[in-house]
Amino acid sequence: MAADADTLDIAPLSGPALEVALDDLARLRIAVFREYPYLYDGTPDYEARYLDRFAKAKDGIIVVARDADRVVGCATGSALSAHHQQFAAPFLDAGYDIDSIFYCGESVLLREYRGRGLGHAFFDRREAHAKERGYRFSTFSSVVRPPDHPLRPTNYRPLDSFWQKRGYRKAEGLVTTFSWKDIDREAESGHPMQFWIRELAA
Numbered sequence: 677m678a679a680d681a682d683t684l685d686i687a688p689l690s691g692p693a694l695e696v697a698l699d700d701l702a703r704l705r706i707a708v709f710r711e712y713p714y715l716y717d718g719t720p721d722y723e724a725r726y727l728d729r730f731a732k733a734k735d736g737i738i739v740v741a742r743d744a745d746r747v748v749g750c751a752t753g754s755a756l757s758a759h760h761q762q763f764a765a766p767f768l769d770a771g772y773d774i775d776s777i778f779y780c781g782e783s784v785l786l787r788e789y790r791g792r793g794l795g796h797a798f799f800d801r802r803e804a805h806a807k808e809r810g811y812r813f814s815t816f817s818s819v820v821r822p823p824d825h826p827l828r829p830t831n832y833r834p835l836d837s838f839w840q841k842r843g844y845r846k847a848e849g850l851v852t853t854f855s856w857k858d859i860d861r862e863a864e865s866g867h868p869m870q871f872w873i874r875e876l877a878a
């Protein structure tokens with residue numbers, strides 16, 4: 677059961693405060709990303725390393741939502757150029773200036789805290805951070821699953837309308853592949869990831 681809104685706190689963490697929260701954040705990401713459409717079979721060690729890298733990346737930010745002392749959500753972001761080549765390659769091919777693009781990594785929130793505006797707050801914080809640092813575009817990627825995927829819950833609602841309302845559009849042809857192990861697979865496999873993009877207001 678979620679607590680009252682006045683016990684909720686949302687803030688970027690860094691340094692020692694982030695160090696203390698890393699294990700909780702890793703657990704949170706593993707729990708939320710096991711759900712459809714990610715179906716990600718994560719490990720705490722990998723997650724802790726991933727988050728630490730994000731925190732240290734150029735213009736990196738980790739926004740953390742806490743209910744009293746409990747970590748209930750987080751969102752990441754950094755310069756697109758700080759990531760693997762497979763992130764930047766589609767943008768380079770499409771003629772973008774990579775240094776003008778901020779990458780919103782992911783947003784995760786425990787189910788009982790959804791629907792009260794934290795998803796918007798995660799974007800607000802990261803987009804403001806990107807604008808302050810002079811970025812022109814904000815982007816993120818989303819996994820593409822076939823509509824008849826056997827693990828798709830019957831009540832699943834895609835987040836597309838939320839993202840469109842935030843000013844993002846699917847960037848036609850900007851698709852890359854990330855590999856991870858799905859919960860129903862024995863080994864890692866490649867997953868198509870669609871980029872979404874918006875221009876940040878001046």
Ligand SMILES: CC(C)(COP(=O)(O)OP(=O)(O)OC[C@H]1O[C@@H](n2cnc3c(N)ncnc32)[C@H](O)[C@@H]1OP(=O)(O)O)[C@@H](O)C(=O)NCCC(=O)NCCS
Pocket residue numbers: 708781782783784785786789790791792793794795796797818833834835836837838841
């Ligand atoms: C993405 C996520 C953090 C959004 O959190 P949230 O706190 O529920 O978002 P908000 O309350 O700010 O709602 C955002 C909007 O999306 C809508 N929305 C919320 N849940 C939705 C859902 N399951 N499907 C479609 N729209 C949804 C809300 O109605 C709201 O619309 P509004 O602005 O018209 O009111 C959360 O849904 C989540 O953790 N999902 C699982 C992980 C994930 O898929 N992350 C995104 C890719 S990394």
